[in-house]
Amino acid sequence: MDKTLLYQAVCKKIQEMIGKGTFRQGERIPSIRVLSREMKISPNTVMAAYAQLENMGLIEARPQSGFYVKPQALSHGIKRSGGLLRENLKPKQVVLEDTTLQVMNTISNQMLLPLGIGMPNPDKLPIEKLTRMLASESKRFGIQSISYADVQGIPRLRTQIAKRSFLAGCSLGADDIIITSGCIEAITLALQCVCRQGDTIAIGTPVHPAFLKFIQWMGLKILEIPSCPAEGINLDVLSYTIKQNHVSACIVIANFNNPLGSLMPEEKKQELVSLLERNNIPLIEDDIYGDLAFGKARPNALKAYEQKGLVLHCSSFSKTLAPGYRVGWIAPGKFMQKLMQRKSLSNIATASPTQLAIAEFLVNGGYDSYLRKVRRTYAKQIDSVIEVIGLYFPGGTIASRPRGGYNLWVELPEGYDTYKLYEIALQNGISIAPGMIFTLKKNFRHCFRINASYWSNRVEHGVEFLGKAVKDCKV
Structure with a gap:
């Protein structure tokens, strides 16, 4: 032939x-x-x-x-029009049901096998080194450690974050950054700067549930834009939607999205930033998983492609180093002065001792060496979890293949209800994050998120149990 x-x-x-x-x-x-x-x-x-x-x-x-x-786009409820994927999307007020709030609280219970929790495995964190540095830096900077830091945060920490921004394609200076109490505070402050009660936010769906909670608290509306487990938010639908609605801001996790694990290609990032800049829409970027890339190079932040200062770049060390230290940051671009005012009204400043410890770790703690090790670990564990899913879950089950982070999105065949699976798991000491908590709609009842930062014989048996329990979760 x-x-x-x-x-x-x-x-x-x-x-x-x-x-x-x-x-x-x-x-x-x-x-x-x-x-x-x-x-x-x-x-x-x-x-x-x-x-x-x-x-x-x-x-x-x-x-x-x-x-x-290659995973294909999740297209629940999406209609084709003019050759593009489009939905008849309308802004929706965020009103979380009691059941959803109860699930959000329960999956954080660390007495359960923590497959639903959205935090790194403490066994993989450099706890001893961080603890030593927290003590030594508090002693070395005694007065500074018990005093309020500057509103923008401790200069040494901001300088180190600015230096590392080069790896994400940015060229930030220390004065471009404000230290926050975690990434959640950074995003909340960003929303307060660019939105008012009743405004509409465009956001990829499935949605990180923490976003839904503070969007509800602020009295905002959302437009859920469909996303793909491979490439993230659908730009065709987003473009169509902002022509039909007044959108005040857009929230995007481009690098290793939570819950999908998706990584937006660089050309799509540039297209997204350009689209929003043409429409003068602020882009709030959550880049909290960016440092956990499995490849040789860290993917660029959306901030790398901005031209008008409309990208409010948010991140933290909660997913890499120390969730409890609550050290995050924001590079708010043209919104710097408004952000500083909001931060000073919110909590004056972020705690000084943890800022000092993180700064020292970045300078002398071997952060890059630690990242290389933990990235390899998470990559192997994701493969292990997917292998068990392939062995014990029903045919037609789809698991995402993230290239960074530790969140896996699992889609069961239609006709299964993962809230039922959540209840069965809970009765057996296991937590999962059912799809219902990631949307205001009914699209993801057959999906769930699983945390692959944990791996052991107990975890393997837990995932096996879930696969065998699915048969009892038909609608």
Whole structure:
């Protein structure tokens, strides 16, 4: 057979197997070497077929891992119009049901197997080194450690954060940054600066539940924009929606989204920032997982692409170093003065001792060495969790394949209710985050988020139990 026809035949065969569900979304397909041996064809022919499948958007290559079926966009309730994915989206007031609030509180119970909680595994954190530095820095800067810091935060810490911004494609200075009490305070302050009660926020769905809580507290409305587990928020739908509605701000987690784990491609980031700048809409960026990339290079922040100072870049050390230290920051661009006023009214300043400790860790604690180690750990654990899901969950289950962070988004076949799975899990000492808490709609009742920062025999058995319990969760 002609080599051109041969690689096309291989491509067609793999395409048909993906279409039939033989190879599911997020699942690894045979390596070039294995397929070459099994089909008795040259590796170059397989490489050509896989390249064609990549161009078609059906598979993706992952460094040092192989080729995987590319997750497709979640398109619940979305209609096609004019060749674009569009919804008849209208702003909605955030009113969280008691059941949703109860689930949010329960999944944080650390007495449970913590598969639902949104925080890193404490066993992987540099606790001893941080504790020593907290004590030594409090002693070295005695008066400063018990005094109010400047509203913007301790200069040494801001300088280190500014230096590290280069890795995210930014060129910040220490004076461009305000230290906050975690990323949540940063985002809340950002919203207070750019919105008033009754305004509308555009945000990717599924939505981080903490966002829903403080959006409700502020009396804002939201437009839920559909998102894809591979590339994040759908820019076609966002563009269409902001033409139909007055949008005061947009909140985006571009790097390793919570809960999807998605990573927005760099060209899409640039497109997003340009779209919002053309419409003069502030963009509130949550980049809290950016440092946990599994690849060789950290992905750029959205802030790297701004031209008008409309990106309010928010992050913290809660997902990498110390959740309880509550040290975050914001680079608010043109909103700096308003942010400083809001911060001083909110809590005067962020606690000094933890700022001092984090600053010292960044200078002398080996932060980059620590990150390399923990990234490798999380990457392996995600693979382990996905492997167990593949073994014990029903056919048609889709697990996202994040390239950073530790959040996995699991989508069961239609007809299952993950709130029922949550209740069964809870009765057996396990927490999961059911899809219902990530939306005001009914789209994600068959989905749930799982935290892969934990891995042990107990976790493995817990995930196995969940897979076997799904049979009792049909609607």
